[in-house]
Amino acid sequence: MDAGSVNSSPSSSSSTSRYLKSQSRFPLQEQFLQRKKPRENLDRFIPNRSAMDFDYAHYMLTEGRKGKEIPPASSPSREAYRKHLAETFNMNRTRILAFKDKPPASVELFPPHFFSSAPQDKSAKPRRHIPQTSxxxxxxxxxxxxxxxxxxxxxSNNVLAIALGNTVYLWDGSNGSTSELVTIDDEDGPVTSVNWAPDGQHIAIGLNNSEVQLWDSTANRQLRTLRGGHRLRVGSLAWNNHILTTGGMDGLIINNDVRVRSHIVETYRGHEQEVCGLKWSPxxxxxxxxxxxxxxxIWDGSMASSNAATQWLHRLEEHTSAVKALAWCPFQSNLLASGGGGDDRSIKFWNTxxxxxxxxxxxxxxxxxxLWNKNERELLSSHGFSQNQLTLWKYPxxxxxxxxxxxxxxxxxMAQSPDGCTVATAAADETLKFWNVFGAPQAARPAPKANPEPFSHITRIR
Known part of the structure; x- marks a missing residue:
């Protein structure tokens, strides 16, 4: 078992502090922190001495000036010798301690691809900058x-949903506005899970009283309540088109068809304790x-309604603590990552x-x-004690x-923005942070041209 909720006994002092805290803090209000200015670049310029001609400079500073100070007697042989010396030492230059120019580019008689079949225009991929603060x-x-x-x-409509106690709040990523969707009664709460439908408009809300509510976020109204499936709280939810899968503390996993009155269509039995992680494959x-x-x-949807004695496809027992963190790989359909709790501390990868x-x-x-990066082969994990950090891993x-x-x-x-670039994290320190950890997706590149055949650039051979 893994460490779950942290509860304290009620008292008058705790209720008073909770009241003062609620009066001083408002949900989803931004915290403004003064950021330090980056240090100025104070490096000095150091010339490259290997690019200087000290022999020529010494000659010009000593011998080269003698002719100007005391003009010697001119003779044809002396004049011819002086011209030859000037040409040899390149004395027509006007700058003494000058940097040498780059050598002229060589003329290629044959294209580079003639000597190698590998493409020559591939450059090393620059390392992406990852901001270290939220x-x-x-x-x-x-x-x-x-x-x-x-x-x-x-x-998918760029709206973030977060449950704080008995209330579900919505934060609009396009303009940063915040609204309250619903507040559950004390006897039914707190809210134990939230999950958006694929359309980004409808949202499922799991409750501590074993019920699940369906809401239309655009119209701000409740559509229906799913009852009768679970006996205890519903802590995990997952959509698969019109099927809403719910996982409860009773160990049951139920597929609910939200289109019909009798919504329970399949029940998966296998877990002996609370179901805390649910994810459908893409x-x-x-x-x-x-x-x-x-x-x-791992459950196969086609086997759920069959008469097979064993409903699950695989039962994997390598983890030694609660398994909550689950993420399907976006670039390999049968690859699943799972994370274990405090006594396990491992990330495992499975061929499903x-x-x-x-x-x-x-x-x-x-x-x-x-969370997988949708644009690169990277995996992000969030952790507890002792660093409470986010770790970005390069896969594989x-x-x-x-x-x-x-x-x-x-x-x-953790939750990922629709474009896959920003990650939102909510922690027990009662803060919600946004991280640009995955960067901007790369612009679509044109398809590389095929290497031409040898001598294709030559029109005539003689």
Whole structure:
């Protein structure tokens, strides 16, 4: 089991401090920090002495001036000798300590590709600059410090949803505006999970009372409530077109068709404890689920409604702590990354067709969330004690590219912007930070031209 929520006993002093805190902090208000100006470049210019002709300079400063100071008697032989000496030492130059010009470019008789089949115009890819500080920080008071919940999601319409206590707030990434979607009653809350539908307009909200609400964020109205599937809180949600998959503390995974009245269409049974991670593959054919029983399941959608004795495709038990962090690879459909909790601390990579573990990396701390870079072969992980950092890994070598620090408590939740460049992180320190960790996507490059045949540039051979 992994460390979950952190609760304290109620008292008059704690209620008073909570009231004062709510009066002094407002949800999703930006924190302004004075940034240090970059140091000025104070380096001095140092000339390259290897490019100077000291012999010629010495001659011009000593012997070369004698002729000007005391003109000698001129004779044909002396004049011929002087001209020859000037040509030899190139005395027609006007600058003494001058830098030498670059040598003229060589004339190529044959094109470079004639001697090598490899393309010659490929240049080394410049290393991307990764900012070491967050681009923006917002207040997130009353966020629930619970490892098993999923309280942050970024929709396709560039709207970020975050659950703070009993309230779901929406932050518009296009203009930075904030709005309140819904506040749940105390007897039904707190909110335990949020997840946007693929259209970016509808959102599912899981509750502590085992229900799931569906909301239209544009019209700001509730569409329906899904009941009867779970007995305990719903901590994980995942959409697959019109199917909403829910995972509960009761260990059940339920597929709900939100279009019909009788919404429960399939139930997956395998976990013995709370389901804290749910992710459908991009193709919608496979579902990955992680639980507090340290198990990772791969489910095949086509087998769920069959009469097979075993519903799951693979049951993977290599993790030694709760499995919450799950991320399907965007460039390899059968590759899944999973992260373990505080007693495991590892990131594992799986071939979901065969169930084989391809690699395992010890990160040194609790793995809370995982995100793939959509534009590069990179993986971002968020962690808990002791550094509460974000780590960017190069795949498949798993070399650390950088570590980002700024949160003062474990980074429980991560979400990625629709363009794949910005990552939002929410931590137990009650802050929401935005990081430009993945950079801007590269502009589309024209297809390289095929190498011409040898001698194609020659029109006539004689």
């Amino acid at each position: 681009d923006r920080t917002l207040d997130a008071p009353d966020i629930v410090d619970d490892y098993y919940l999923n309280l942050l999601d970024w929709g 193709s919608g054919q496979q579902l990955a689920s992680g639980g507090n029983d340290n198990r990772l399941f 067709h065969t169930g084989a573990c391809l690699n395992s990396v010890d990160t040194g701390s609790q793995v809370c969330a995982l 070598s798993m070399v650390k590219m950088t570590e980002l620090t700024g949160h003062t408590s474990r980074v429980l939740f």
